[in-house]
Amino acid sequence: MRARLSFVFVVCGCFFTFLAVGQENKKIPPTQAGQHVGETATVCGTVASEHFASTSKGQPTFINLDEPYPRQIFTILIWGSDRAAFGQIPKRLCITGTISSYRGIPEIIARKPSQIRPD
Numbered sequence: 001m002r003a004r005l006s007f008v009f010v011v012c013g014c015f016f017t018f019l020a021v022g023q024e025n026k027k028i029p030p031t032q033a034g035q036h037v038g039e040t041a042t043v044c045g046t047v048a049s050e051h052f053a054s055t056s057k058g059q060p061t062f063i064n065l066d067e068p069y070p071r072q073i074f075t076i077l078i079w080g081s082d083r084a085a086f087g088q089i090p091k092r093l094c095i096t097g098t099i100s101s102y103r104g105i106p107e108i109i110a111r112k113p114s115q116i117r118p119d
Contacts, residue, residue, distance in 0.1 A: 027094065030065040030074035033106035036099050043074060043108060044094040044119045052083075063089060075107040082111055090118040 030045040045065030059080025064072035097108035
């Protein structure tokens, strides 16, 4: 009985691990990112605008996918303290991270270059 119960726990654990990994690798377009706030996902799109706010607090860089500012639908935020680690940003890209929302616009904060890759 104990072996059978252990087997059930192992199978359930593998199943839920598989589900969790699948959620992290979910590829979604920028238009659907707002439906996934709080989730870890991969958002893929085309860079529509990019702005380095050098005089703003934290010196953020805003990269908007598919629609430019001020009609942006999804933003990648790179803080000035992390900016030097990032090289050239590809025109079409995917970013992986936790989707949050700032003033109603979904965003992912990119802290390391490995989060961004060409699509």
